[in-house]
Amino acid sequence: MHPDHEAPWSAPADAKEQPRQVRRILRLFRPYRGRLAIVGLLVGAASLVSVATPFLLKEILDVAIPQGRTGLLSLLALGMILSAVLTSVFGVLQTLISTTVGQRVMHDLRTAVYGRLQRMSLAFFTRTRTGEVQSRIANDIGGMQATVTSTATSLVSNFTSVVATIVAMVALDWRLTVVSLLLLPVFVWISRRVGNERRKITTQRQKQMAAMAATVTESLSVSGILLGRTMGRSDSLTKSFAEESEELVDLEVRSNMAGRWRMAVITIVMAALPAVIYWTAGMALQLGGPEVSIGTIVAFVSLQQGLFRPAVSLLSTGVQIQTSLALFQRIFEYLDLPIDITERADPVRLDRVKGEVRFEDVSFGYDDKGGAVLDGIDLTVPAGGSLAIVGPTGAGKSTLGYLVPRLYDVTGGRVTLDGVDVRDLDFDTLARAVGVVSQETYLFHASVADNLRFAKPDATDEELYQAAKAAQIHDHIASLPDGYDTVVGERGHRFSGGEKQRLAIARTILRDPPVLILDEATSALDTRTEAAVQDAIDALSANRTTLTIAHRLSTVRGADQIVVLDSGRAVELGTHEELLERHGRYAALVRRDAQLEPTR
Structure with missing residues (x-):
């Protein structure tokens, strides 16, 4: 019991x-x-x-x-x-x-x-x-x-x-x-x-x-x-x-x-x-x-x-x-539950978001009793740039990404968007500016079209098609007996893991945010589908700020910067080539992936 x-x-x-x-x-x-x-x-x-x-x-x-x-x-x-x-x-x-x-x-x-x-x-x-x-x-x-x-x-x-x-x-x-x-x-x-x-x-x-x-x-x-x-x-x-x-x-x-x-x-x-x-x-x-x-x-x-x-x-x-x-x-x-994610009485509203993201001495812990999940993170992602966040399980990768859309609030330091503390932005600006494709895709028990329109209720059919094509899922949806009117089933169980992931990517594409948080967004895809979706993500990421949280390093080699987290601290930062030359934590993760590659 x-x-x-x-x-x-x-x-x-x-x-x-x-x-x-x-x-x-x-x-x-x-x-x-x-x-x-x-x-x-x-x-x-x-x-x-x-x-x-x-x-x-x-x-x-x-x-x-x-x-x-x-x-x-x-x-x-x-x-x-x-x-x-x-x-x-x-x-x-x-x-x-x-x-x-x-x-x-x-x-x-x-x-x-x-x-x-x-x-x-x-x-x-x-x-x-x-x-x-x-x-x-x-x-x-x-x-x-x-x-x-x-x-x-x-x-x-x-x-x-x-x-x-x-x-x-x-x-x-x-x-x-x-x-x-x-x-x-x-x-x-x-x-x-x-x-x-x-x-x-x-x-x-x-x-x-x-x-x-x-x-x-x-x-x-x-x-x-x-x-x-x-x-x-x-x-x-x-x-x-x-x-x-x-x-x-x-x-x-x-x-x-x-x-x-x-x-x-x-x-x-x-x-x-x-x-x-x-x-x-x-x-x-x-x-x-x-x-x-x-x-x-x-x-x-x-x-x-x-x-x-x-x-x-x-x-x-x-x-x-x-x-x-x-x-x-x-x-x-x-x-009477205390609300820890609140909007200021006079929040800042940004009509146009460029997409520069900064982490300034960021620390985070879930409560006073537990240890710090993140500690002293200093990072800058210029507008239109890309940052890959890698590290072992439990290093705080997803938590760091979730601080940008304020799914959590920092307990120390601050996270800024175009120089404005995200805690000072109004909720609508933040929701329009930051799109998240999480590791666990959630779909409502509704039609494919309704699930996509959750991101943009007034989207036209043509906009749905274009978003689905960009996510490499349009042809599959069109082949279904009811097409975009197909009911996905509870939590999307009528679709495979890769199909659900691509639907989630299409939903985010439809929203068209200046900042993207991709939390293991291709983790459920096979190698062939991953390559196709990665092409769509690369096209979408052009001129957008992208934070990619990844366990499989094959998806992040082209990132402008790669940060390696370990026990909540940034232990390495650089490009793929620079980090390999240091023969440090990142190089060890790459060797791990190479050893696992034949078993996939």
Whole structure:
């Protein structure tokens, strides 16, 4: 079974945090306070109309029927029918508005979380399971739907009904009202205990759901299925998933049964109260107490029964709200994540980018505890020039390249584009200026044309064709039954590794950036295809600044400069010929490639 993969910032809300959370939740509804005011008016009107019915009933029993006043009887009966009609109409309108508001709040939350995550650095996603992120958006926000769409309105509606009913009960007979409300404080205390218990269980349940979502995302993807089948782990993965599901079953049962017996006692006592009222009224009459009319008793019991439903619902709503606090807490954790890749308040915008890239005493580390991934890097790539970054695995090659488009931010020194610190540039300028073809090509489950147009949404068909031709992939796409309308499949698994790589190159060509970052861009290609794509890259790189991150040195020999990284430091810099003459690290890497060449 997977361990708990909660991020280190996750912490359950304690009692002191609850008021702050409630205020924060209420702020979510602030943009819709006009509509909520209408809901409040409808709730108030419905409550007033509903409590009028017992008074009409009292008049029927005490006046209209005993005195034979048929006209008054008809009018009172009509009033009761009208009360039911108005209550129903108000209820439908209230539900429509409150559900609309709730769904808008859900939309705001989903969009806020998604937007927040879009602004996180690459480091966040390298340490967080994809299923965990998906679970926060799908399961946690989805689990709050009842709270934001109906619970809030139910709370107001039931509270108003309870208050209006109690006032009406006091107006009928204050002594019977005291008898009816004696146990109310006990009921409130029980419901709070149940709510706290369910909130703790809900936190555990959502964590387990996140773990299951991560398992499903990883093991039921195309890559996960391939790995599981080829490693003979399908049965063990199924067993592991069954264990996680079994734990979720236990948490779901505990969540639903938490305090169920205590709430059942409340229900039984509330249902027995009418009998207590009849007994109290009868005993008072027998003992010579004040006489209570039959109409008053029936009307009072009717009000009491009317109080029963909203009172129990109000207590249950309180339990639901406390349970929902656990879900809101998990969402607020994501909304409160510190964003380490931010745009300045007054960013620099470059209308035309030449493409000079400088690394000035650049250092980088993923966190304060780990060692430096890069240390003291000083490099200059003139506009239109090319730099190849080579070195052993783990030397920091990809990290250095990713500092230019700000997938990471330097922890020391600075990276400049045309003399401007990339941290001072606006995001749009940086996105237009720097194109990245990464080692792992990602394609959406959409058509080939849609995947290419992700780089340039308004691209014409002819522009797609030209980009694909430059990447040596047009002929293959044209040969497919649906051509550019062919759906690539999840993560592009309908295409070979080399074909996906060429599609990614075509996508970058279409974007036409002045600066190119090629991170092992030809690593998945065979020798023949690599040569063809390399020709396309060479043509594309003309008059553009190109940083090529390479493990295979055959692709970088023509670079203007080659820098060799080792343990995060630049240990050699020069052309291919110059570095060979030094008989240093680069020469050793070339000899390694020569030894590996026959096995390819």
